[in-house]
Amino acid sequence: MGTVRVLVGTKKGAFILTADGKRQTWEVSGPHFAGWEMYHLKGCPVDSNRIYASQTSGWFGQIIQRSDDGGKTWNPPGTKPEDLMGPDGMPKGQSNMFVYEGEAGTHKWYDGTQHPWEFKRVWHLEPSLTDPDTVYAGAEDAAIFKSTDGGKSWKEMAGLRAAKGNLWQPGAGGMAVHTIILDPKNANRIYVAISAAGAFRTDDGGKTWKPINRGLKSQYELPDPDAEVGHCVHRMAMHPSRPGVLFMQKHWDVLRTDNAGDQWNEVSGNLPTDFGFPIDVHAHEPETIYVVPITSDSLHYPPDGKLRVYRSKTGGNEWEALTKGLPQKDCYVNVLRDAMAVDSLEPCGVYFGTTGGQVYGSADGGNSWNPIVRDLPAVYSVEVQTLP
Amino acid sequence: MIRVVLPYHLRNLARLDGEVQFEVESPVTVLSVLDALEARYPVLRGTIRDHDTLKRRPFVRFFACKEDLSLEPPETPLPEAVVNGTEPFLIVGAMAGG
Numbered sequence: 001m002g003t004v005r006v007l008v009g010t011k012k013g014a015f016i017l018t019a020d021g022k023r024q025t026w027e028v029s030g031p032h033f034a035g036w037e038m039y040h041l042k043g044c045p046v047d048s049n050r051i052y053a054s055q056t057s058g059w060f061g062q063i064i065q066r067s068d069d070g071g072k073t074w075n076p077p078g079t080k081p082e083d084l085m086g087p088d089g090m091p092k093g094q095s096n097m098f099v100y101e102g103e104a105g106t107h108k109w110y111d112g113t114q115h116p117w118e119f120k121r122v123w124h125l126e127p128s129l130t131d132p133d134t135v136y137a138g139a140e141d142a143a144i145f146k147s148t149d150g151g152k153s154w155k156e157m158a159g160l161r162a163a164k165g166n167l168w169q170p171g172a173g174g175m176a177v178h179t180i181i182l183d184p185k186n187a188n189r190i191y192v193a194i195s196a197a198g199a200f201r202t203d204d205g206g207k208t209w210k211p212i213n214r215g216l217k218s219q220y221e222l223p224d225p226d227a228e229v230g231h232c233v234h235r236m237a238m239h240p241s242r243p244g245v246l247f248m249q250k251h252w253d254v255l256r257t258d259n260a261g262d263q264w265n266e267v268s269g270n271l272p273t274d275f276g277f278p279i280d281v282h283a284h285e286p287e288t289i290y291v292v293p294i295t296s297d298s299l300h301y302p303p304d305g306k307l308r309v310y311r312s313k314t315g316g317n318e319w320e321a322l323t324k325g326l327p328q329k330d331c332y333v334n335v336l337r338d339a340m341a342v343d344s345l346e347p348c349g350v351y352f353g354t355t356g357g358q359v360y361g362s363a364d365g366g367n368s369w370n371p372i373v374r375d376l377p378a379v380y381s382v383e384v385q386t387l388p
Numbered sequence: 389m390i391r392v393v394l395p396y397h398l399r400n401l402a403r404l405d406g407e408v409q410f411e412v413e414s415p416v417t418v419l420s421v422l423d424a425l426e427a428r429y430p431v432l433r434g435t436i437r438d439h440d441t442l443k444r445r446p447f448v449r450f451f452a453c454k455e456d457l458s459l460e461p462p463e464t465p466l467p468e469a470v471v472n473g474t475e476p477f478l479i480v481g482a483m484a485g486g
Contacts, residue, residue, distance in 0.1 A: 034400075035396070035397055036397065057435075058484070059395075059397070059445070059447040059448060059482065060395075060398060060401075060436070060447075060448070060481070061434055061435055061445060062434070063401065063431075063435070078430075079430065079431055094433075096434045097433075097434060099439070099440060
């Protein structure tokens with residue numbers, strides 16, 4: 001039957017929710033790293049016991065944590081005795097050392113002036129599909145870093161910022177690489193998304209990157225609505241069986257591409273509003289996708305106080321509201337971009353967390369929902385591991 | 389013996405229950421105390437001062453003997469009471485919010 005482990009990052013710690021394949025009864029462990037902002041936790045596809053976590057603080061900066069026993073115990077990578085001392089006799093302690101390659105340069109600031117690049121935190125960790133020691137980190141200010149030693153040290157893939165980085169600008173939440181998608185059929189192809197720069201793709205393992213934003217329109221955010229970069233992409237998702245098909249929740253608009261981002265087409269269809277943050281794909285149905293419509297960029301809560309997940313079984317355009325078990329009055333939470341995930345059990349489980357501290361789960365593809373927990377700190381991220 | 393008091397979150401990160409005590413060769417300065425602290429607890433590297441520049445993080449402050457030493461040059465000798473262990477060297481998270 002399998003089991004499910006849901007990894008929840010919140011404003012004040014991390015929580016791990018576990019259940020058997022029925023997904024009716026849940027055990028909650030945590031808070032792990034109590035009091036720290038936990039932007040993201042994600043398990044390795046090839047070693048379910050290995051989980052990477054991004055732990056941050058406005059006071060004390062970035063920490064990377066790693067568990068090798070499924071979240072029971074954690075350590076910053078590289079803290080074994082043999083790892084500690086560098087050639088100069090000083091401790092290495094480099095797992096939280098994120099340094100931009102070369103001259104950091106500048107990007108566009110909110111007021112249109114140029115602003116120096118400054119590392120702030122890691123928003124997203126994406127473990128390799130094949131090697132448990134390889135993991136990618138999406139950073140604010142926007143950059144992608146790679147570790148090939150289990151998170152002990154990091155090196156920037158600087159070609160990304162060469163893709164017109166001077167024209168990128170921060171969204172309301174900062175300027176970060178928040179989405180990293182690895183192509184399961186082509187090891188040299190990686191997609192990333194940045195607010196507010198857009199979507200980018202490498203086809204050479206990260207040496208060079210190109211903007212893939214044709215078809216995106218941002219008439220209220222950019223002077224040129226069709227600009228090559230500068231779009232506020234909130235999230236992208238892909239089904240592993242079709243790595244050339246991507247779905248996108250942009251600041252406004254839901255879009256899809258069928259040619260790896262060379263051209264995007266809007267599929268917002270009958271959504272009550274096409275503003276929102278997360279988007280995800282059903283584990284077994286590549287044309288079934290989920291979004292959570294949010295009123296607007298000025299009103300970051302669901303329309304009419306009704307928390308509704310919208311599902312399209314046609315890859316967009318035709319959407320149905322999923323409401324069973326979700327609050328349908330007086331609900332004014334938000335669902336952040338990294339706070340939705342699916343399991344791969346049958347039927348597919350869907351999960352999302354809110355800024356009000358609820359984590360909702362559906363064990364039937366979204367037809368009905370139950371709160372797994374109700375009173376956590378604001379949820380930043382939700383990831384799922386489906387275990388044998 | 390130098391005594392160093394860390395803020396709650398850094399004590400947890402380094403898995404410490406109370407204050408830290410260790411020897412530091414003379415002259416005892418903010419710089420030499422932080423070097424010695426990080427040598428014993430590498431997990432603290434980057435949390436108090438920048439990895440590269442060794443500049444104090446903006447929301448971290450250094451107190452000792454009722455004085456704020458945060459803005460003193462890192463090579464400034466610490467007070468005798470800190471050097472002889474009568475008073476601790478305090479690493480503090482700056483007051484911010486609520």
